Amino acid sequence: MNIVLTAKNFEITDALREYIEKRLNILDKFSNYIISVDLTMEEQRSRYSGTLVVKVKGQTLTVKSTEKDPYILVDSIKDRIKHQLVKYEEKLQGRRA
Numbered sequence: 001m002n003i004v005l006t007a008k009n010f011e012i013t014d015a016l017r018e019y020i021e022k023r024l025n026i027l028d029k030f031s032n033y034i035i036s037v038d039l040t041m042e043e044q045r046s047r048y049s050g051t052l053v054v055k056v057k058g059q060t061l062t063v064k065s066t067e068k069d070p071y072i073l074v075d076s077i078k079d080r081i082k083h084q085l086v087k088y089e090e091k092l093q094g095r096r097a
Contacts (some may be wrong), residue, residue, distance in 0.1 A: 001024075001025060001027070001028055001034055001036075001037060002036050002037065003020070003021060003024055003025075003037045003038075003039065004036065004037070004038045004039070005017065005020060005039050005041075006038070006039070006040045006041070007040075007041050007042070007043075008040070008041070008042040008043070009042055009043045009044065010041075010043040012041070016070055016071070019071060019074060020039065020074050023074050023075065023078045024037055024039070024074075024078060026078070026082075027054070027078070027081065027082065027085060030082055030085040030086055030089065031056055031085045031088060031089055033056045033057035033088075033092075034054060034055070034056055034085075035055040035056060035057065036054075036055045037052070037053070037054050037055075038052070038053040038054075038055075039051070039052050039053075039074075039077070040052075040053075041070060041073065046068065047066055047067070047068055048066065048067055048068070048069065048070045048073045049064070049065070049066040049073075050064070050065055050066075050067075050070075050073045050074070050077050051063070051064045052064075052077045052078075052081055054081055054084075054085070056085075056088060059088065061081060061084045061085065061088065063077050063080045063081045063084065065077050065080065
């Protein structure tokens, strides 16, 4: 899975980059149709906002969130996109049956 990270107004440290990759690589378990993952993070007034765009076969899933800590932001985004991926897979299974 290809993960593209973009940061605005702050630097992504190596520890944060490893944490992001570790958390987002788990998404492969929920869908076999992930094409790409784009994460954009931005810092404004000591708050971090993030947008995660996951392209899957036939659809684009998007999640936005704002948190005080970038690590909490990554976890929040991962949980929300996981829910969307599960719904996407259930929809595919329903069409195949």
